[in-house]
Amino acid sequence: MIFDFAAQGAQMILVLALAPLLLGFTRKAKARLLRRRGPSIIQPYRDLLRLMRKDVVLADNASWLFRSAPYLVFAATWVAAALVPTFATGLMFSWSADLIVITALLGSARFFLALAGMDVGTSFGGIGSSRETMFASLAEPAMIMIVFVVALIAGSTQLSEIAFHMLSHIELRVSYGLALIGLVIVAIAENGRIPVDNPATHLELTMVHEAMALEYSGRHLAVIELAAALKLLLYISLIACIFAPWGLAPHGADFRAMTFGVFAFVLKLAVGGSLLALFEISTAKMRVFRVPDFLGAALMLGLLGTLLLFVSRSL
């Protein structure tokens, strides 16, 4: 009982602790690939601490929503990230770790952030919120279709069961491939990475997430940045859990299996981060009005995967 609590708590702390590290690692990998030295891997921690110590500067007309949105966003994202099985399946709260729940949590986080972006009434915030909502209107259906595909194969939307199913039935399915590509596209769009948005710049042309968070400062900004890092970690661990679940400690395993699971998880994060960095430097950012085409491709892939599955199920 204590052990279960400890394991679940460890997962929650783990994702929180590793999120800035993942961000720093990705930045470092990108810089190295571009033959720069790049910032140190622990730079994001330093940034967060610096931001925590600073004063908050609020606009006069900021409402209670503006002040509480960062915490709401952070809370929703942390819960979602903590639910995804990282090093073990069948943890204490894993019964609630449902793909639909995670999509809904991320959706509510996005909702509050978009509202906060519009709250102060600046134009940059408005741009960011409208772009974010436009991307979301395509990314969410694509995500749902991908969830359908995965759920049809595994027989459940619960992540532990999906991972277990994937571990026990290794088969060559074109629908898996389509779902993987679709999920990668959705992940890139949701996290605002190249080619959808450039996370490193603060230019009007390229801002989506940054535009919504432009008015924040001090600890609010630190919390929002941490939430963004958690979101990236969530998507990578989601992809790893569904499509590469090897190394996950099964339900009721002992401490050694869990430690092994943690190592496997860190390895998967490293691989994911490097692949992301590689992808980001090899493509340019696309124009905003082409992003719907990009996300539409993810939706089509999801729909096609579902149709193909229906075919093989009714044969």
Add this chain to the structure above:
Amino acid sequence: MGTLAFDIAHLLAGGLVLTSFMLLYQDRMTGLINIFTLHAVVLSLSVAWQAYSQHSPHLFLTAAIAVVFKAVIIPVSLRRIMVRLRIHRDIEVVGGVGVTMLLGICLVALSLVVMLPATAAADPLAREDLAFALSVVLLGLLMMVTRRNAISQVIGFMSLENGLILAATGAKGMPLVVEISVAFSVLIAFIVIGIFLFRIRERFDTVDVQELDRARGGRR
């Protein structure tokens, strides 16, 4: 062997449908020709796999014909025609890409709904091949309807033929007469297409079929 054979056939047939969607989505001529080459390659792989799993060696010949004609000769010739006729490289589409894609998905769903119950008695490989083949045929038809450029209509028609070849190989034991006829029709069609494209270009300076329509003018 049973399920692996099925899975690979499923993969290749599904890949063919996916490539048909990619054809619908192209907006540049060179991209279109490249994706068509991919389409032909996936088709020949699928036919070759059928040849292997159905133990009918004459289908290997069909696969070879498909690869040589449609993946090599026709794309090369189309590129040459493009260069020589100086056809501009953008393709005009009727209706937006999004609408076309959604229509494509509806057509795929329709063909599945029609074909799967109808072929209830046949074996799974044949059923799946026929359902996907009809999807590819309907997607080729959609492409012909939504394009205004004569070359892209021809490519749409050839992708339709690819769907038919898939259907013919899915139907077990369909005799050689179909393969010869399909190859023969490709040959003749290409000759006809070649002659017409040159003549159309001569007369019109363009192969945009809307321009061709205007030639009708007030004729009723």
Add this chain to the structure above:
Amino acid sequence: MNIPALEAADALLIIPALSALVLALLSGYRLTAYINLISSGAAFLFAGVLLFDRPTAGNYLFVDDLNVVFVVLSTFIGFTTSVYSASYIGHEIATGKLKPAHVRFYHAMYQSMMFAMNLALLANNIGLMWVAIEFATLTTVLMVGIYRTPEALEAAWKYFILGSVGIALALFGTILVYMAAEPVLGEGYDAMVWTSLMQYAAAFSPRLLNVAFVFLMLGYGTKVGLVPMHAWLPDAHAEGPTPISAVLSGLLLNVALYAVLRFKMLLAANAAAIAPGPLMITLGLVSLIFAGFMLYRRDDIKRLFAYSSIEHMGIITFAFGMGGPLANFAGLLHMTMHSLTKSAIFFAVGHIAQVKGTQKIANIRGLTESHPVLGWGLVAGVMAIAGLPPFGVFMSEFLVVSSTFARQPLLAIPLAFGLLVAFGALLLRVIGMAFGEPSDSIGEVEASVVPLFFHLALVLLMGIWLEPHVAVWFQNVAGLLG
């Protein structure tokens, strides 16, 4: 006796094939025209032999009551058209509208087309029939584009694309029929042979046959010219040379209809499959009414009669869809009459285009005064095709309407309505063209008018007195069609 008859069926294929090869190598116009004429005549003679002596059904070719009708009709019209074409195209070359280089392969293509059509009619194998129809389509595409004007190229391109799509759908239907037959008849050629298919049709999966029939109806229906797949027909008829318009209307549409009929018989033999009738009735009625209305606003004479072809194919499809001995008989009779009359009309139209130098109806007036033979020939032809007695078309239309009244009285209303609409349009047009002040002409009638009047005489004869043998023969076929 078996042996001469077997040779007759083969001869129907060998003669055109050989002539096509020979004609492709020669190049003088007059020589090739003569050879064309002679081979078409020989083919018709062998078709006549088939009337009396049938070979046993082989794996590839077979002759039964149904296709004998089509074969005889087809070779007859092929022959008379070759007579017409010889003088007509010769005149076109003489006046410079066609260059000799363009006409080089014309006769070779003509014979190839006759070969393909004979093969399609005689084939005992559904795949072989499909190949033959595809080949016929391709040869006619090339011939439609022979004038090389922008309009001709557009018409040929449209015909090519639409015809190929139709053929592709028909191939899919054929594959489905094979899939239905394969569990019963085994893999390979056996499952594609008509005679075996008809024997075992009741054992096929009905759902598969239903889907197959829809595709076959749409695919071959495109080639029959049924609305809404008719878009290629007016252009191809208008822009191609007149002999080809006559052949398209009189022959190719019939061959496609033959394919539809065969599959209709197949479906009718399976009790659990859907009745093919209603679909054919619907398409037929839609074609009839649509074409009837379209007749009013045509200003090109060839297009006018092209729509009239669509209308009549609609009537024929409707009649075959109704089914039953009377309606089938009426359909067969109408098909024969229509082929003869429509080709006669196109012969007349060709003459008109040559003497007036235009195809626009507004510019063609007073034919009975300037060219009386031609003018009255046109009037007779239009009277025939509009369904006036005593011509044969009146008899067949009357039979169709009366059989509809007897079986489905409600359907007789749109049928009669469509017929009246078309009648009105044709009468209106012909009065303008034949009577009144003559418009300018550019010459006299140079091409032979014999085929025109020969056809019209046949139609008149069959309207007044249907030869008993022919009547019995049609009745047998009507019974076969079910």
